Amino acid sequence: MSQQRFTHLDEQGHAHMVDVTDKEVSERVAIAESWVSLNQETFELIAAGGIKKGDVLATARIAGIMAAKRCSDLIPLCHPLALTKVKVEFELHPRSHRIRIESLCKLAGRTGVEMEALTAASVAALTIYDMCKAVDKGILIESTRLLEKSGGKSGHWQREDGRA
Template structure:
């Protein structure tokens, strides 16, 4: 018999509710997320060769992603404010797909997970890449934003079946 899942951010009256994590154990928690920005080969070349008129696109997007993770609870109404101990943003250029893979890792010792922070980091980094390049390539797309792995808490380790964390 499978246990039915319930929405944790809705109380017994159907109202939005911040989950009470007071009694949860403090554990090491890590979440990895990824997303993609697809663009023209010319735009990808500008970024790779640091020839974009706005400067180092990766450096700005990395800082934006870190800031996004730190501001997650300000953006997502029912997220707990967390004391992140590490946020890492990485970029991989994908020549065959003419795009960039953005990966984020968020880490802390706490009572709740960091999946939302990792997703926010990827999202804000992707939006920053788009913002910096939209004048030369307004047809870019952002897609595939997802959690690919998490550790910690009572559920332990979870990994998306098709994911390979780098």
């Protein structure tokens, strides 16, 4: 087994930003998800557009997109990236009163977009929480995770346990 090391640590164990200058430019895509569980009343209010603060999913979509674009401002060692696509989508699951958030980030560049996709899904979930906390104190954000990534030297990776 080859010894792996954290890429954001130098030989002395100090944190640093990885130098990607010599990496090949390639199309890079990452897909992430997060789940938000709500009580039945809150879920139904969101679905009907009845939350007093406004359109929860539209606001969460914009927040997720903005967060992906600002990822390097939030995560200390992330490179600032010129994203060419950010998509945030929602699936409403009425039986379980859950909302699945899926984000996709894409670019042609020297470093991956996993953190941007995870940040988009996370901030969209946090925005749903913020807009609904007045009517539901028990909102649960869970299972934020990378589903798939492609591009770069490591190629394609997909979560084996599926998307849901």
